[in-house]
Amino acid sequence: MCEAEDNFDIAVEADECVLLAADVFDLIRNIQDPEKPDTLEELQVVYEKGVTVTPLSEDGDYNIRIEFVPTVPHCSLATLIGLCVRTKLEQNLNRNYKLEIYIREGTHTTAAEINKQINDKERIAAAMENPSLKETVDKCIMEPF
Numbered sequence: 001m002c003e004a005e006d007n008f009d010i011a012v013e014a015d016e017c018v019l020l021a022a023d024v025f026d027l028i029r030n031i032q033d034p035e036k037p038d039t040l041e042e043l044q045v046v047y048e049k050g051v052t053v054t055p056l057s058e059d060g061d062y063n064i065r066i067e068f069v070p071t072v073p074h075c076s077l078a079t080l081i082g083l084c085v086r087t088k089l090e091q092n093l094n095r096n097y098k099l100e101i102y103i104r105e106g107t108h109t110t111a112a113e114i115n116k117q118i119n120d121k122e123r124i125a126a127a128m129e130n131p132s133l134k135e136t137v138d139k140c141i142m143e144p145f
Contacts, residue, residue: 017053017062020095024064025051027092031084032140034077043071045081050104061096064089069107078108080136082118083127088141 025048029041040046050067066085070078082101089099101118103111117123128134 013055017055020062020064021051021053022048024053024066024089024093027088028066028085030144031081031088032142033071034080034084034136034140036071040068040081040085045069045071046085056098059096061098063098063100064093065100065102067102067104069104073107073109075108078103078111079114079117080133080140082114083124083133084137084140086118086124087128087137091141 025046028046028051029039031040031046032038033040033043033045036043046066046068050069052065052067054063054065055061056063066089068081068085070081075081082103085101086099102115105111108114128137
């Protein structure tokens with residue numbers, strides 16, 4: 001492949017990442033906060049620059065990284081917010097991807113612990129087996145009418 005074609009492929013790949021990041025943000029922006037009548041976007045918990053997408057392979061696999069900011073540094077619902085974001089994306093993305101969700105550094109007192117929980121598949125699966133928790137997540141990620 002010549003250099004010009006390589007540059008074209010890189011540009012197309014970058015465009016795809018930008019478009020996918022916008023799609024991802026559109027999916028998570030309207031998630032309802034678990035205890036307030038506002039969306040995560042309205043509360044500035046999620047924001048466009050907090051969504052990054054990078055290619056993992058030439059087969060169309062992507063790494064999607066979401067960074068969010070809880071409303072207060074001791075927010076007791078930060079894990080639930082991360083679970084809502086993960087569930088919403090897993091239910092709506094039809095691509096091959098690796099999903100990473102993190103609390104922005106310095107914005108929560110137990111961020112490292114929460115980041116570990118919301119990126120552990122076994123913990124996520126166990127949490128979603130709890131009917132009450134699943135109902136809360138489903139309510140938060142329900143599309144507005």
